[in-house]
Amino acid sequence: MTELSGKAGSGIAMAGVTKQYGDHRVLDAIDLDVRGGERVALIGPSGSGKTTVLRCIARLEAIESGSIRIEGHEIARMADARSGKASAEVAAAMRGVGMVFQQYNLFPNMTVLDNLTIAPVKVLGVDKAEARERAAGLLDLVGLGAKADAYPARLSGGQQQRVAIARSLAMQPSVLLFDEVTSALDPELVGEVLEVIRGVAAQSDVTMLIVTHEMQFARDIGDRVVFMEGGSVVEQGPPEKVLADPENERTQRFLRRLLNH
Amino acid sequence: MNEVVLRSILDGVVVTAEVVTLAILVAAPLALTVALARVSRFKLVRGAALVYVEFLRGTSALVQLFWVYFVLPELGFAISAFVAGFVVLGVNASAYAAEVIRGAILAVPRPQLEAAGVLGLSTTTTMSRVVLPQAWPVMLPALGNVAIDVLKASALVSLITVSDFTREVTRWATTGVIDVTLAFSLLLVGYLLLSVPITWGGHLLEKRSRRHLSTFGEG
Ligand SMILES: Nc1ncnc2c1ncn2[C@@H]1O[C@H](COP(=O)(O)OP(=O)(O)O)[C@@H](O)[C@H]1O
Ligand SMILES: [Mg+2]
Numbered sequence: 001m002t003e004l005s006g007k008a009g010s011g012i013a014m015a016g017v018t019k020q021y022g023d024h025r026v027l028d029a030i031d032l033d034v035r036g037g038e039r040v041a042l043i044g045p046s047g048s049g050k051t052t053v054l055r056c057i058a059r060l061e062a063i064e065s066g067s068i069r070i071e072g073h074e075i076a077r078m079a080d081a082r083s084g085k086a087s088a089e090v091a092a093a094m095r096g097v098g099m100v101f102q103q104y105n106l107f108p109n110m111t112v113l114d115n116l117t118i119a120p121v122k123v124l125g126v127d128k129a130e131a132r133e134r135a136a137g138l139l140d141l142v143g144l145g146a147k148a149d150a151y152p153a154r155l156s157g158g159q160q161q162r163v164a165i166a167r168s169l170a171m172q173p174s175v176l177l178f179d180e181v182t183s184a185l186d187p188e189l190v191g192e193v194l195e196v197i198r199g200v201a202a203q204s205d206v207t208m209l210i211v212t213h214e215m216q217f218a219r220d221i222g223d224r225v226v227f228m229e230g231g232s233v234v235e236q237g238p239p240e241k242v243l244a245d246p247e248n249e250r251t252q253r254f255l256r257r258l259l260n261h
Numbered sequence: 262m263n264e265v266v267l268r269s270i271l272d273g274v275v276v277t278a279e280v281v282t283l284a285i286l287v288a289a290p291l292a293l294t295v296a297l298a299r300v301s302r303f304k305l306v307r308g309a310a311l312v313y314v315e316f317l318r319g320t321s322a323l324v325q326l327f328w329v330y331f332v333l334p335e336l337g338f339a340i341s342a343f344v345a346g347f348v349v350l351g352v353n354a355s356a357y358a359a360e361v362i363r364g365a366i367l368a369v370p371r372p373q374l375e376a377a378g379v380l381g382l383s384t385t386t387t388m389s390r391v392v393l394p395q396a397w398p399v400m401l402p403a404l405g406n407v408a409i410d411v412l413k414a415s416a417l418v419s420l421i422t423v424s425d426f427t428r429e430v431t432r433w434a435t436t437g438v439i440d441v442t443l444a445f446s447l448l449l450v451g452y453l454l455l456s457v458p459i460t461w462g463g464h465l466l467e468k469r470s471r472r473h474l475s476t477f478g479e480g
Contacts (some may be wrong), residue, residue, distance in 0.1 A: 085302075095381050105376035108474050109394040118390060119380035151473040167381050171380060 009071035009096070009174045011036040011207045012057060017066030017076070019231075026052050028231035029066065036071075036165050036174070037205040041218035041239065044228040045254055046228055050211040053228070054177045057209070058099045062126075070097055070175060095123065098168030099177040104160040106152040112139065112163050113148040116170045124171070131170075132204065138166040142196045158189030162196050169200065176200075179209040190214070197221065215258060219243055227251045265351055266433050273429030274451065280347045280415050280425060281455075285408055286468035287351025297388070299363045310359070317356035322414050325349050330421040346418035346425075350411055358407045365400035398470040405463030407455050416452075428452055 002013055002242065004084055012034040019027035028051050034040045055061045059077045062084065068076040073093035077084060086094060086178050106115050116135035120126040124136075139145045142162040144155075152160055161181055168176060182190040195218050201208060212218050218225055218239060225242040227235045227250075235248040246252050298310035317325070330345045340348075369392050377387040419428035427448060434444035 058375075060375050060378065091381065097379070099379045101372065101376065103372060105372045107373065107391055107395075110393070118386070119382060122383070122390075123381040123387045153473065153475055167380070191298070 009207070011035045011038060011068075011071070012175060012209060013067075013069040014053070014057070015067045015069075016030060017053075017056060017068060018064045019049075019056055019061060020064050026231050027056070028064070030228070030232045032226065032233060034175075034207055034209050036207055039201055039208040039210065039221050039223050041222035041225045042209060042211045043213070043215070043218055043225060043254075044234075048229045049178055049231040050228060052231075054099065054179050054209065054211060057175075058097060058177060059090075059094060067133070078127065095171065096174040097177065098171055098173035098175070100164050100168055100179065102159070102180045104157070104164040104184075106160055106164055106167070111149050111151055112155070115152070115163060116167050119167070120170050135166070135170055139163075139222045140167050141169075141199065142166045143192070157185045158192045161185065161193045165193075165196055165200065173206060175209070178208065178209045178212070180211050180213060180237065183213060190253050199258075213258075215243060215255075227253070227254065266438060269424075269429045270433070270447070273424055273426040273456070275413055276343075276424055276454065277412075277426040280343070280350065280418055280423065281408075281412050284354060284411050284415070285345035287348055288354040288358055288407075288411070291352065291355035292362055295355060295359035296362035297399070298365060299359060300366055302384075314356045314359055317353055320349065322353045323417050323420070324423055325353055326417055326474035341416070342422045345421060346415075346448045350418070353414070354407055354411045357410070358404055361400050361403040361407060362396070363397035368399050369395045397475065398467055401463055401467040401470060402463075403454065405467075408459045408463070412413060412459060413458055414470055426455075 009215060014030060014032040016029045016031065018025065018029050030049070030053065032053065038245050042053065044050055046250050052061060056076070057061050057070070059075060061183075062079040062081070064079050066076065067074060070093045073089065074216070075086075075090050077086075097232040106112075107118070110118065112133055113132060116138060117128070117131040120131040120134070121128055136148060139148055142165055144159060144162055144166070147155060147159065147163070152163065155163065156205065161184075165181075181197070182193050185193065194214065197210070200206065208221075210218070210221065222239045224236060225232055225239045227242060227246070227248070229250055235242055235246055235251045242251065243255065246255060295310050295313055298306045299314070301307050301310070326345065326349045328348050329340065330342060333340055333345075373391055373395065374387065377391050382391070384441050414427065416427040419431070422428075430439075430444050430448050430451075433439045434441050
């Protein structure tokens with residue numbers, strides 16, 4: 001697959017990361033590693049800090065203390081830093097990090113194709129024609145080759161999310177973060193998006209950290225499942241172990257509640 | 262009404278249209294610059310832009326006009342009444358327009374900035390390709406109002422001898438050539454008619470700018 005030349009690096013390494021909103025400690029000295037090429041499903045009750053973990057890795061949030069490394073480069077935005085602006089070195093490391101949001105966040109003022117080409121052209125300096133060609137390939141990959149000239153408002157939620165996945169792939173990331181990418185979708189559209197993610201996982205060796213409430217999906221795609229609660233990791237291990245036979249009492253309670261739903 | 266009167270009033274209408282058009286052309290780049298300065302990362306830049314806005318909003322357009330026309334020549338900068346007129350109106354309007362643009366910029370949903378940030382887009386690219394295009398339809402109605410305000414305020418230039426619509430009509434009224442009721446009714450209707458293309462143009466631009474943002478409408 002030429003479109004998905006995802007390079008396996010050394011992945012993500014979070015160590016002792018503490019994040020507070022005011023007095024509220026949302027991440028409590030959390031440690032979380034995702035090896036290069038590994039697929040980790042991050043699960044946990046609402047408010048446990050899953051989104052915050054992804055946002056800290058994506059440098060959308062500053063942290064109070066700890067370390068976050070991407071492919072070995074320290075990238076954490078520290079709350080006490082004088083400027084939130086990334087150094088050239090950090091910016092270079094962050095180029096390898098893509099994120100797919102719950103609400104897609106496509107740029108509504110651009111066509112689907114422009115959504116996919118703007119970053120490669122403006123950030124990586126890819127030639128326009130080449131960027132368009134690659135974007136067309138990625139749209140085919142997510143099954144939306146015919147929608148290149150459409151504006152996002154004309155697409156269904158599932159289609160928009162598939163475009164958002166293609167947009168993140170256009171930057172040839174080595175790390176992809178997914179934040180409950182199907183929870184804003186109507187139930188009948190969930191499948192097509194998960195299918196696309198499965199396809200990307202099968203055809204590349206991109207490191208993936210996936211927050212999801214879809215336990216079957218977590219089991220299928222995850223090399224490992226991490227359960228977090230109250231801002232720290234409670235239990236982790238192979239999906240079949242954590243999801244079917246969890247050791248920790250809090251994990252058991254969480255999964256039981258999901259089943260009774 | 263004889264032909265000389267009619268001709269001079271029509272000339273006045275043209276002068277008013279010119280003053281308003283030129284004032285808007287002066288205001289647009291200033292307003293955009295000041296709005297961007299108002300949302301700058303740098304405190305000093307933000308502060309300077311705020312002073313600009315507050316100074317212009319805090320002193321009246323009329324006083325600004327008098328100051329530029331009567332005081333600047335004293336300081337050695339002669340300036341024609343016409344130029345003083347559209348420049349002052351334009352600079353004055355830029356303060357109000359800057360605040361409109363700033364508000365529209367701040368109304369762009371934060372997740373849009375985050376998506377741009379995660380893609381690595383620079384501040385400049387994010388502003389020019391993501392934020393401003395989305396802020397544009399939001400700011401248009403209020404910018405239309407600012408443009409109408411410029412039209413209404415343009416009558417002030419008659420007070421510094423510019424032969425605009427107001428000055429020509431009042432000239433003939435005060436010399437008794439045309440009836441006062443007719444004169445001021447003419448002004449009332451005239452300014453209303455002049456505001457129509459501004460309102461209409463604003464609506465057209467707004468409709469155009471929104472065409473891709475909704476699920477409906479022509480593609
Ligand atoms: N911007 C914010 N300001 C204050 N508190 C926040 C903010 N964002 C998240 N939180 C709080 O942080 C905690 C963790 O949130 P989040 O990471 O979104 O959890 P999850 O994604 O696991 O549901 C929650 O208690 C939430 O209320
Ligand atoms: Mg969340």
